Structures are given as structure tokens and as C-alpha cells.
Amino acid sequence: MSTRLAENENASLKEIWTQELLDSQPEQECDELVKLAAAICGTPVGLVTLLDERHQWFRSTDWLKRRETPREAAFCAHVVRQSGLLVVTDSFTDPRFASNPLVTNEPGLRFFAGVPLQTVDGDLLGTLSVIDIVPRLLSEEQGHTLEVLGRQVSARLELLLQRTALEQALKEKEEAAAGLRASEELFRAFMNASPFMSYIKDSAGRLLFYNRSFAQRFGVSEYAWLGRTDEQLWPRNLTKSSRIHDLEVMVGDRIIENEEQVRGADGVIRSLRSFKFPCHDSAGNILLAGVAVDVSEEVAHKAELERYHRELEEANNRLRKLAVTDELTGLRNRRAFEERLVMEFSMARRRNRELSVLLLDVDDFKKVNDRWGHAAGDEVLRRLGTILQTTVRLPDLPARYGGEEFVVLLPESGQESALGLAKRVMSRVAIEKWENAPLTISIGMAAMDESLANGYQLVERADEALYAAKRAGKNRVVVYNG
Template sequence: MMSVRRSESEEARARALWTRELLNSQPEPECDELVRLTAAICGTPIGLLTLLDERQQWFRASEGLKLGDTPREIAFCVHAIRQPEMLVVKDALMDARFGANPLVVGEPTLRFFAGVGLHTTEGHPLGTLCVIDTTPRILTAEQAQALAVLGRQVSARLELRVQRKMLEEVVKEKEKATAGLRASEELFRAFMNASPFLSYIKDAAGRLLFYNRSFAQRFGVSEYAWLGRTDEQLWSRKLTKSVRTHDLEVMAGGRMVETEEHIRGADGTISSLRSFKFPCHDSAGNVLLAGVAVDVSEEVAHKAELERYHRELEEANDQLRRLAVTDELTGLRNRRAFEERLVMEFSMARRRKRELAVLLLDVDNFKMINDRFGHAAGDEVLRRLGMILRTTVRLPDLPARYGGEEFIVLLPESGEESAMGLARRLMQRVAEEAWENGAVTMSMGMAAMNESLLNGYQLVELADEALYAAKRAGKNRVMVHSGSLT
């Protein structure tokens, strides 16, 4: 059905072109010459090229007679185009079809007519090439044959004229379409060049078919220098592999892919581009790759700066947290950290019925050291005692500076015996240390957990009582509190 409708449409177009070209324009000199030649060969005074439509007849070339348009119903040519062979009327007055025809009984009193139909190559009738006379006559066989040949020549001539006209119109339409495409391309390029985004189009092999001004400026090239170049010719091997992987993923999957690529620009700096790639097709249906890239270098740098700031902030917070639980002078945990751990260990020891001990230490005669040698000397004593504690206690033990010249050690899962063992080792380390301003001694009080204690602070109180007992007993010794609070 589609082919039939298309054929009918083409025929209608052909007829319209014939009508416009042949009925509304001046005849060509070649047609006049063919008409004169026809009349001369047939020996008639008049030769005509007639054209017909549904209502009337036109005379578009003639020799020996000037006629205007005539109604279709009285035209001899209507009969000529209805039959395949030549129409010859030797004497119109003697022919029943034409005896009363106004062209016969009135001006120009036609008596003789011989004509062949003119048709398009599709077989559509146009008119006739004919010869007429006001007196009856006959044609010889040679004249009739010549008229038929000349009729085919006129048909061919008219056909060529229409084809030329059609070709001219096609050329005009093509030029118009080309101008439209050129205008569209110029508008497209103007739009793309005004865009701040890097835009490009590549074929399936990775060759650049188009890129805009922002793209060219980013890489320091002209707007056409990289056309036809492939990824392998433009980027490093590592980057080419990454880019091609994304490109093939887009073209194979038929969907947009968002990526972030880092590309070295013309000035050697690395640009961070957020690229949006998507498939498109050319007029032949080939799959192409289109891309729009946004320079996010500042955003990436800002993000990196934020991440660095957050890291530094976390490190600062960690430092603050460490400072919050660490004694700055000795590097040991401070009293706050010790008491938090004490609460936890006491609760766990009582719940699981485990041993727990506390060793409280105080530097003997510390005020005298400060008064005699200065506070710097006193601080150095405390720092070195902190180091002795850190390097002597067990891994699970918690040594801390409890305040002033007092130190304390929390000993999880340790009873009196193991706590006393640590105390003796500490006393020995302190005695063996090479002190700059004379020997340093410590008094120690130790207490172990028992069922009468309600919390860890009571355990510390017991150790404190033992410490003061050691002080009263002469210092530089360890005392154990083995009972309840007094």
C-alpha cells in the first residue's frame, strides 16, 4: 500500500510540474523549430504544439496560425491522445466527429488534422504535436512516420525540460537545506563555544570529531588541531586505558556514565574534570560518544583542604584527649584517667571475684629538693620517676601521677604478694638511679581489695593510710594495709 500511495504522489507531482513548466512559461526555441520542421515535412501551412488539461487546450508553439486557448470539448487533440496510433482527419466536414465542430464550421475553418499524442515517460497524456490545414489533404507514409518520430522528439524534449526544472528545484532545496545545516552548525558551534564546559564528540575508535573552545583552551590547542586524533595520541597510557574503559562502557551500555578524570593541561598543571559521557548517533546511525566535562579542580582542592583540616582537627582532638588524661610533666596518666579506670576495674573485680591492688607512692623530702635545688630539679626528679614507673610496671597495670609528688599504680588481677613484688622492684630501681642532686627515696602504701570495700576510692584510702604509716615509720619503705578502713 505504501508503494502505491508513493507512486500516486509522484504522478501528481509530475503533473503539477508539467503544468507549471509548460503552461506558464514561454516555449523553448527548440520546440518552435520542431513545429516548423513538422509543418514543412508534412507540407501543411500550420504546425502546432498543443497542451491539454481537464478544461481547455493551449497552443504553445505554432507556425502559420495564431490561436488562443480553446475549450477541451472542441479540441481535436482530445481524440488524438485517447488512441495509441496517430489521428488523421483527411476532411473534417466529412467526419461525423468534427463536422459540426466550431473550429471547422467557423474560424479558422479547419478541414485537415494529423497529430500524435505527447505523453510523459509514465504514460500521462500532455497534448499533441499536430499539423492542420484549411483544405482537405492526406499524408504520405513517410510524412506520417516523420510526424510520429518528431512527436517522440517533442515528448522527450519536454520531458528533459521538466527533469531539468526538477533538478534545479532539487538543487535549490539542497542548497537551502545546506544553508540551513550550515546555519544550524554555526548556531551549535556558537552555543558550544560560549559554554564554560569542555564538550567533545568522539567516534567508536576514540577519534575526536568535535570539541569546543573551552576544551581547546584547557589543553592549549587550536579549535581544529586535535580533530581526528585518538586517545592514544593525546593521553598517557594509564589515562588512555581509563578513558577508553569508560567510553566503551557508555557505547556498549547505551547509558550515561559519570566519571572523574585527572588530566594534565597545557601549563603542566593537573586538572580534575567531572565528565558526563553519553552515546549519540550520526545521520548514518553510527554510535558516537559525546561528553561534557566540568572543571572541578577548585572543588577537589577545597575538598582535599577540608579533609586535611578534618584530619588536623581529629589529630588536635586526639591530642586534647590525650592531654585531658595525661600528665604533661611525667607523661603518665593523670588523676582523672586513673579514677575512671579505677571505677571500671573495681566493678569488674568485685563482679568476677578477681584480685585488685593499689600502690600509692610519695617522694620523700620533695619540698627540700625544691627549696635546695630549685623547682626545675624537682620537676626532673618527677619526670625520671615517671619513666621508672612506665618501664617497671606490667602491661595491664596503670601508673599515674596522683598529684604533686604523689604517684599511684592500679594493679588489676594482683593481690598483696604481686603488688609487694612490684613495690620492691620500684624501690630497687629508685635506689639504683643516678640522681644528680643526691639520693631520692620514696615511701609507699599498698592495699588489696577485700569484701568490706564498697568502691575503688575506699581502696585508695586504705593505700593512703598505709602510705602515711610508712612515712611515720621512717620513710623509704613500703607498708601494707591489710584491714578495713579505720
Template sequence: MNDASRTQPIIECPFLQTEGTDGVDHLVRLAADVCKAPMAGLALVESGRVLWRSGVGMGGGESAFCLRALSQDAPLTIGNACEDAHFHDHPWVVGEPHVRAFIGAPLLALDGKPHGVLCIWDTHPRSFSESDIRAVAGLGRALTAHLDLLSHTAALESRLIRYGEDEALLQDQINWINNYGRDLEVRAARLEAINARLEALAKLDGMTGLKNHRAFQERLETEFQRAARYSMPLSLLLLDVDHFKSFNDSYGHLAGDEVLKALAQVLQESARGLDFVARYGGEEFVMILPHADHLGAIGIGERMRTGIEAAAWPNRPITASIGVATLTRGMERPSDLIAQADRALYASKANGRNLVTHAKNLVEE
């Protein structure tokens, strides 16, 4: 579809005045989470006007980016707005909120008419990955289906009111609603499956396939509260790849990425079934160890350290320094456990690397 066919998009939006549209806000928030972007919004377009339905991290509305994305059949991506011919002098680029990257997915009904645009902005230049583009396109389709459902529901309610006095027509409408209700259930189930998949993707590290930092923080909060409530042991293991920067400098970042992927697999294969393994950030990894006291945690840490050291690595041997901490009565927040593990990790690195150090031993020394 070309630009001319969308210069005056006309959309009937009776659902804007109805309840039950929380799903729209949820999908918009999910778009921001999946793309790890600070700003996202849903714009509905009517007669060339942009009407904002939902927004995350936005202080006000904007139309130029949205109308540009509306002219596309696939998501529009802009890696650096400062270098884009259309937007280099846009107020949002030269001033607050200093937009740099943008991805927008047009929302098209089955008949080709535009509902609007799902927009995501970032304040840093970036290249959107294929998974980002697929996720945004999928969310756009989910929003389109959701808006279609709301619109059709409003149309049905209007028909019921209009023909409420005609018993025969009312019965026909009831039959039609029953049939359509079954279709809505199928669509709702599909939307729920899409939402669940996107929620899972938002908590995965794209490179290693492990859980990401966000998922780790959520799980640690849960395990910390459970251990504190039921007086159960809980330990945390923080791991850092030794001399990783020099490895990247010598063999390149692609080779470094392969090391992180292989190390993640070693950790997964060596972990117990109840352990939680995640990428903490950069070359750091973290493991939550439920039901592990300080001796058990040291043993698990040594198993991880020796497993990494013994693995077959290309280019040169790889080792890791590990810091371990175990929950004590003096710890009030999950961040206390992280701080102790980080302190122990620093000691392992300071004492020659390729070591496992428990925070308890630092106190006793």
C-alpha cells in the first residue's frame, strides 16, 4: 500500500469511550520492555489527526514519527534520528526527550484500513535486532486484534440497543453474538499465548539464552522472602570471567561472545535443578542457590570453577573468579546479599583470580 492511500486515514473508534481496554496499556508496556526502551505509545489516527490512546515514559504526544510509520506496510526503524533526513531537525530530536532511535509498527485491520501505530523510542542510537522487529510486529498484530475485538463488541452493543424492541431481530442478534463469542474466546486465547511468549522473551538474555538481570532481581526477591520467612538457607554466587577484556582485545568481540555462550552452557549443565542461573551483565553471571548453606555454596562454586577451567576453550584457557554469600540474620534486603557476594568476588580477583571466596571467610580473616 502506498503513502497516498493513507494520507487521510479515517477510523471509527467507539471503543475509546468504553471500559475494558487495560489490555491495550499492557501490550504497550510490554513493547517497551521487550525492546528495553524508555518510551512507547499507541497512536490512533483519524482524519490525519494523531490521538494518543496509551503511553509509557511520555510527557506528551507526537505525530510526525507516527504518520511516517503509518505509510509503511512493515515496521519502520530509525537507528539514529540525528542522521535521518526526515527527523534530524524534529523538536523531539534536537530537544527533550532527545530521541535517537525509533521503531513503529502500523496497525492494519483485515480490510487494510489503518487503526494507528505502535511506537517505541530510545534516547540512544541503536540498531534494532531482527527479534526486536519481529516482536514489535507481533505486538502490533496483537493490538490490532484487540482493537478489532473492542470495536466489534461496541458495534454489537449498538445493534442490540437499536433492535432491542424487535424480538425476532433481537433473537438473531443473540444467536450471532453467541457464535461470535466463541470466536472471541479463540482470539483471546491466542492473545494470551502471545502475551505469555513475549513476557518470557522480555526476561531472557538474547546472547546466552539465560535469564537476564531483570528476571534475576525478581527471582531473588522471591527466594529471599521465602528463605527469611521459613528460616531456610539461601546462597548467592557471583561469577566474573578472568581477563575477559584482554581476551576481546586479542581475539575480537565475536570470539568473546562465543566464550560467554559456552560458559553459560557450562553453568547450566553444572547447576542443580533448583538453582537459578542468569547473566548479571557483561562478563558477569549469577546463580541463586536455594537450600544451600555456606559450605554447600562453596562446594557448588568450586564445581563451577573447575568445570570452567577444565572445559575445552579455543584460543586460550578460560577461568573465572567467584564470590559467594549466604543469607544471615543481619541481612534485611536482597541487595545486602548481592553486596556481600560482590565483596567476595572482589577478593577472589584481588588474590590472583580463578578462586572461590565466601564472604563469611572475609569476616573471619
């Protein structure tokens, strides 16, 4: 027979034994066979052992408390070196075992009989043995029965290994399936949360996937168009160019950016900027993936933005000819503000846009100068200028209006938006770590309406609101209400 040890199988059995998992029917039968072997042979102990290159592990009847011994001291190591039954009637008289520590020390073994356990492929698992602390003879019938029981234990152990392997395979399969489901759910959640329209087509142009934004854009359910082609969905004049781009992407294996005109669920034709790129499924089939974003407003406003930029550039050219910067704060000065005010007021009036002004004043600024000097007052103004520069929007214009007064021009901002900015500025001032003492500001706010003849009246209204804030106790925002 083979003397090759089934190390992987033994490791699995040892792990099961260590975790005390032998509680189902096949393992119970092994325990019962061990007890039966001891009863038939008339010994107090029967045991099943597993062997590796250095140790043996075993399950036995309750008489033997030890669960592991070194390989070199194991009687069972001699069993696997020969074919069939090994019987030691008296270890004291057997030169192979007379000095064995299991003989000379606890438990003082005198009698041993064992048969090898092996798989159907001939790989050794261990032994089925019976032992006693007194010399004993084994009859021919008892020996034969022990060999029969050994074959039964081998079959039970191999069944246990097969069942464990099957359970592990099933567990891994379930984990893999759960992982695939989780991946698919994560993919769908990610794609559906995206603000962009996304889709995947096969090489024939059939839709395999599209996300929620895509479905909402065209007024369909998330599965209604699956399997349908461009020819079934779009007008012929749009289908031809789209299909050409799809083929260019898949054949050329490259990304193509394109602007397409598509009619939505509301019947309106919108401009979509799409990015198409190739991808492959698990079988290696080439697919077409695409993402698209609605740029209709961008296209519609492009001409207006270009005109606005030209007007703004012309205004900037005029401003560059002037001394437009306040030296202390780095903000625009009053002259620059008033130039911009005239332009923004005229543009707001012609295009029916919103326009607002904030007028800010440092509360009790004179006390700062009187108590800590003008240098401290200048530092307060510089830091307030920095707060304004880093708080306002890009189109807004903060400026030093004079002394401790500042003004902010807010194009395309109504009362609500301007009030929000005013509160953010006050919050920044409140949390700023001023060098000498806490600082507060008062703000007056005014928004444009049809009754105004020019931008200066808008500033005057903001000034009235500022004085109202001062009278009301300072450190607040007051909106002009007429």
C-alpha cells in the first residue's frame, strides 16, 4: 500500500477535531466504531489517530485525556510503515517500544494493536488502534474485526472530508454569487445616482443597459427600451449619424466626443454632448458604452455669453485706464465701483436682470483708532477687505467706499441672494480672531426695482438701510423696504 501521507486531508480533519465539530451522523459513527473496537478487543481505550510529519492527533474513549503526541513517540507511526495489522502484546519485551516515553512514563502503555486508515486512492490518514496498560493477546477473530472496523472508519473519515469540501465549495459559491449581486447593485446604484445619462449597447446597437437619468430624459421605464435598437427608437436622420459614430468607436477602439440633437419626452429637441467608448463583457464581446450631458442651455446662452464677455472686456479696458484699486485694502476704489455700477445697472435694466448692493460699515471704528491707534484701524480695514474678497462670488464687486465703509455690487442677485451673502460676511467677521477686541459690522441692503432711475439711487437706498441698522443697535443687516 502507499505510504504517502494525505497532509491536506489530515489538516482538515485536525481542524474539525480541534473545533469540536464532530457532532453530525458520520462523526458520531466514527466515535461509535472506536468504542466498538475497544469493546471487541477487550481494551479500555480505542482511538483514531491522524499523522503528519511531526505529530499525531487523536480522538479516543474518555480514559485517555491526551490529544496530541510527537510523531517519533507514536506507536501509530509504525503501523503506517507496514501493511495490515500491527500487534504489540507487551511493549516491555518489544525492543521497538521498550524505551518509548509512552511506555516508560504516563500512561505506561503495554499493549497496542492498530490498523492503517487510508483513502480509496491509497493516501494514509492515520490509524485505528486499541491500547491497554497491561500486556494482552489479540485473537485472530479480534484482529480481523479490527481490520474491518478500520475500513469503516476510513470510509467515514473520507466521507467527512468530502462533505466538508462540498460545504466549503457551496459556501464559496454562495459568497461569489452574493459578491456578484452586490457588485451589480452597486453598479446600478452608482449609475442611477449619476446626473449624466449613461447606456451600454451591444455590437448590433441593441440597448443592454441605461440608467435612471436616461429613462427620465425620454420618459420611459428603466427596462422598457432594453433590447431595442437605434432604428426602433429614433428618427432616420438622427439614427444614421449616431450609428456611424458607434461603429467608429468600436472599430477604432477609441473615445469619440460628439454633440447630438435628441428629442426628449416633452417633444423638445435638446443638445447632448456625448462621450462614447468601447468596453468588453466577460466573454470578450465588444460593447459600446456612452455617457451624455444636456448642454442645451449652454448652447442657447453661448451667443449671449459671448456678447456679455465683449461688453465686459470693453468695460475692463476702460477701468484699466483709471486708478481702480484702494491702496490699503487691495479692493476696488469708489471710482471703480461707480463705473461698474453704471454699466451693471444699464445691463440689468435692458435685460430685466436682478441687481443688489450691500453697504457695510465697521461699528465703533473711531474707538479702535482712539484706543489702539490708526495702525490698528488700518489693519482692521485690510482684514475686512480680505474677508469680502474671499466671501463674495466671482461676478460680485467688493470695494472700499470711503473711510470704514465698504460696498458690494451683486449682479444678477435679488434680495434673497444678497441677504444670504450679507449674513455670510457677518458670520466671517464674527468668527475672525481680531487682534485687540471683537469687531462687528452693520450692513444695509437694497435690491433694484423698476422705480429706480440710476444705480446711485440704489446705493442711496442701501445707505438708508445701513443707518437704520445703526439706529437699531448695530451688528445687524437691514433690508431697504421703502
